[in-house]
Amino acid sequence: AQSVAQPEDQVNVAEGNPLTVKCTYSVSGNPYLFWYVQYPNRGLQFLLKYITGDNLVKGSYGFEAEFNKSQTSFHLKKPSALVSDSALYFCAVRDSFYNAGNMLTFGGGTRLMVKP
Amino acid sequence: DGGITQSPKYLFRKEGQNVTLSCEQNLNHDAMYWYRQDPGQGLRLIYYSQIVNDFQKGDIAEGYSVSREKKESFPLTVTSAQKNPTAFYLCASKDRGTQETQYFGPGTRLLVL
Numbered sequence: 692a693q694s695v696a697q698p699e700d701q702v703n704v705a706e707g708n709p710l711t712v713k714c715t716y717s718v719s720g721n722p723y724l725f726w727y728v729q730y731p732n733r734g735l736q737f738l739l740k741y742i743t744g745d746n747l748v749k750g751s752y753g754f755e756a757e758f759n760k761s762q763t764s765f766h767l768k769k770p771s772a773l774v775s776d777s778a779l780y781f782c783a784v785r786d787s788f789y790n791a792g793n794m795l796t797f798g799g800g801t802r803l804m805v806k807p
Numbered sequence: 808d809g810g811i812t813q814s815p816k817y818l819f820r821k822e823g824q825n826v827t828l829s830c831e832q833n834l835n836h837d838a839m840y841w842y843r844q845d846p847g848q849g850l851r852l853i854y855y856s857q858i859v860n861d862f863q864k865g866d867i868a869e870g871y872s873v874s875r876e877k878k879e880s881f882p883l884t885v886t887s888a889q890k891n892p893t894a895f896y897l898c899a900s901k902d903r904g905t906q907e908t909q910y911f912g913p914g915t916r917l918l919v920l
């Protein structure tokens with residue numbers, strides 16, 4: 692079984708400050724981990740993914756995420772937040788063990804609010 | 808959103824009516840997926856298809872039906888059996904293989920009159 696949790700419904704940060712959006716996961720095998728961003732009334736946009744290799748993954752728009760196997764976490768980070776980063780962020784996981792359809796399990800989402 | 812189109816952007820359903828949501832992709836992806844998103848919630852999988860003429864139920868398939876007659880198209884029908892259809896519907900596609908990313912369309916918002 693695979694599951695993912697985003698413990699914060701909302702994260703507030705001031706523009707220019709660093710931001711972190713938390714994600715923890717549970718899988719039977721090795722995890723494939725993804726971050727997506729959603730702007731109002733839009734589809735999800737892919738930000739970055741971890742499959743294997745370096746634990747620090749860099750993605751679009753200056754975002755990065757750190758895979759921590761011992762803590763089963765994949766937190767999204769950005770050194771300096773922009774007001775335009777305000778959106779809904781989703782973490783998703785897929786177990787490396789075979790699952791029919793290669794299905795992703797999504798977290799409930801975290802709303803990021805960046806204030807000027 | 809590039810490469811995957813969904814139409815219409817907004818759809819209104821009357822009581823007892825079946826409605827069909829369109830999803831088309833020009834990415835030559837083998838797998839396609841339909842998700843439902845409710846306010847303040849994450850995505851739930853309705854149906855998925857890994858290959859033409861084959862599809863499987865997801866977590867919340869009741870009240871929905873799909874077809875996959877062409878590689879590029881995966882329409883979703885919301886039937887009258889779906890008693891609470893108001894939601895944002897998202898279509899996604901993915902290339903063959905284990906690591907490839909799912910890419911999403913812009914979504915269709917379904918409202919009940």
